[in-house]
Amino acid sequence: MENPEVEIKGRNAVSVQITVLRGRNLKGTKTDNPMSYVRADYNSIHLGDSGKLQVTEGEIEYNFTTSFDCSFDGIQGLDNLVHKPVILTVIEILPKEKKKKDEKTIILGQVTVDLLPLAEGLCTYTKTLTVHPMGGVVLEPIVADETKATLDIALSVPEPLLSEAQLEVSNLMRITVESAYSVPDSWNLTGPQFNYIVSVFLPDSTQKDPRIVFSNGILKVTGEKEPNIRPKRWPVSNVAAFGAQNIVDSFIEICPYEDEDGELNSKEDWAFRTEAESEKKRVTWNIERRCFLESDALLSLQKHIAENTYLPVEIKRVPLAPPAKGGKSSKVDKSDEEGPIYFRGVLYVNMAPLLYPGVKRIRGAYPLGPYNEVEILEKTKHKKSLTRDTSGGKGQSQHSRIVVNRSKEDKGRDTMRKSLVNVKSFITEHGLETEVTGIVNIEGDQYTEAKSYIVLEFSLDKPLVQRRLREDLSKKISEMIPPRPLFPRRTSGADKAVTDYHNQIISVARIIMDEYQDMFGRKLIEGKLSHDYQDQEERKHKLIFELNTSGKYFAFKEQLKVKSRFKRV
Numbered sequence: 001m002e003n004p005e006v007e008i009k010g011r012n013a014v015s016v017q018i019t020v021l022r023g024r025n026l027k028g029t030k031t032d033n034p035m036s037y038v039r040a041d042y043n044s045i046h047l048g049d050s051g052k053l054q055v056t057e058g059e060i061e062y063n064f065t066t067s068f069d070c071s072f073d074g075i076q077g078l079d080n081l082v083h084k085p086v087i088l089t090v091i092e093i094l095p096k097e098k099k100k101k102d103e104k105t106i107i108l109g110q111v112t113v114d115l116l117p118l119a120e121g122l123c124t125y126t127k128t129l130t131v132h133p134m135g136g137v138v139l140e141p142i143v144a145d146e147t148k149a150t151l152d153i154a155l156s157v158p159e160p161l162l163s164e165a166q167l168e169v170s171n172l173m174r175i176t177v178e179s180a181y182s183v184p185d186s187w188n189l190t191g192p193q194f195n196y197i198v199s200v201f202l203p204d205s206t207q208k209d210p211r212i213v214f215s216n217g218i219l220k221v222t223g224e225k226e227p228n229i230r231p232k233r234w235p236v237s238n239v240a241a242f243g244a245q246n247i248v249d250s251f252i253e254i255c256p257y258e259d260e261d262g263e264l265n266s267k268e269d270w271a272f273r274t275e276a277e278s279e280k281k282r283v284t285w286n287i288e289r290r291c292f293l294e295s296d297a298l299l300s301l302q303k304h305i306a307e308n309t310y311l312p313v314e315i316k317r318v319p320l321a322p323p324a325k326g327g328k329s330s331k332v333d334k335s336d337e338e339g340p341i342y343f344r345g346v347l348y349v350n351m352a353p354l355l356y357p358g359v360k361r362i363r364g365a366y367p368l369g370p371y372n373e374v375e376i377l378e379k380t381k382h383k384k385s386l387t388r389d390t391s392g393g394k395g396q397s398q399h400s401r402i403v404v405n406r407s408k409e410d411k412g413r414d415t416m417r418k419s420l421v422n423v424k425s426f427i428t429e430h431g432l433e434t435e436v437t438g439i440v441n442i443e444g445d446q447y448t449e450a451k452s453y454i455v456l457e458f459s460l461d462k463p464l465v466q467r468r469l470r471e472d473l474s475k476k477i478s479e480m481i482p483p484r485p486l487f488p489r490r491t492s493g494a495d496k497a498v499t500d501y502h503n504q505i506i507s508v509a510r511i512i513m514d515e516y517q518d519m520f521g522r523k524l525i526e527g528k529l530s531h532d533y534q535d536q537e538e539r540k541h542k543l544i545f546e547l548n549t550s551g552k553y554f555a556f557k558e559q560l561k562v563k564s565r566f567k568r569v
Helices: 004-009 073-082 164-169 267-279 295-308 373-378 411-429 434-438 442-450 494-526 531-551 553-559
Strands: 014-025 035-044 045-050 059-070 085-094 104-113 124-130 150-156 171-181 194-201 212-222 231-233 246-251 282-294 310-319 343-348 363-366 453-460
Touching: 014 035, 035 164, 035 231, 045 059, 059 531, 073 282, 085 150, 085 194, 104 124, 104 150, 104 171, 150 171, 171 267, 194 282, 194 494, 231 553, 282 295, 295 310, 310 373, 343 363, 343 373, 343 442, 343 453, 411 453
Parallel strands: 231 282
Antiparallel strands: 014 059, 014 150, 035 045, 035 085, 085 104, 124 150, 171 282, 171 453, 194 212, 194 310, 212 282, 231 246, 310 343, 363 453
């Protein structure tokens, strides 16, 4: 049988087909029967538009089909497939106004299509999905499901993307970043706006950059407690409709503090966490990132956990780009790390429980501390920085700043910052252990002062180490002991005692016969012994007298005692 890993990498691209069959309950801004079309996008690529059709009696038959190629080069195609949805945008065409040639359009809503079933071995997949409205559009959420605006979609591939053998040796990891609680008090909703970013270092042999980035965290003020039922969001930033950002049928599973795997699960931490999660500031992501792991990536992950135990997770914030002409701040996607970095912190996730038999999920609260490359090297043996560049230019770290209140015009402070960055670079390059890096990270120290922590979850479709089946545990002990040569058979018990007694009788009889021969053997040979009864009795008495006086009779008596013969019976 061929190696499934080689089979995946050697395959040609497979065409993934998306068909929008029909729409229901689509209402326009000015009419209940609008003219509309559907636009399809995937991985920031425009796939195509459907025909412009009129809604009749609440339904519209689009029958629009488009496709894209799923590549298997480096597994990036499959990894994109499991964590990036197809985005369907329903666009209404407004009636033309007089003296205006151009058509006006407005987005009615969006749908995100999950492609994961195709990566799980399905060739065809159909589903009815809700069209989530844009802000201010008439497609408002309605309680009754039968009146919600929906699209019927169908997915198909000409052949399974993964065979059964490939599914057996691969795995799917889900990383969920929920919220950062008890964040520094200096974070405010007013003033300059920032993009809050979390980066997870995931060792993966198929990626040059093994970081998983979670951006666009939402800063919330005190008094806003998170709901118990929270949907997980897609890790993409080009979905405009708020409801479409949620992954269908995927929710955060909350468990009691004592059942968590993090560091803040002891009874002493419960009161603080209850206060932090209900009364203090927080940054919320609720984003799930799926990672397709083929066999090499699984081995790399297991090796990292076995050798290092800890996985570093970095948090930082970067300024948002200046407002565009439309007046809206742009959310950064590709340029997450462009510009200065503020409040750089790090936490460490103990991944060892994932090596326990049958364990597929760890979730818990992990305390934040100041970013320190020396500490990261000691804990994780990871020599490279978690960011692309920490020595200047794009992505330059600003955690070496001495003051919190910054001013670009203050050249003296800029000179001090550059000097501290150079000191830090020298320390990192030469491996010197010093406390300078901990002293200069004033912003990072605020995480420690505020007792900030992040709630994270790591889950797998299949455990890294399989739990033993009950049938294996119910084996007989004799089956678990390696075979050995049989011991030689030995006679024991009553049979051996009787046999030994008979042998002793024979031995005593022979000794008595020898004694009789010594006393009367010569006369017997010469024929001088009388065979009369009285002569025989006389010889008997002489023999017994000889045995008694010599002590042989007592010895024979002790030798033939029954108790000594049968003591092992």
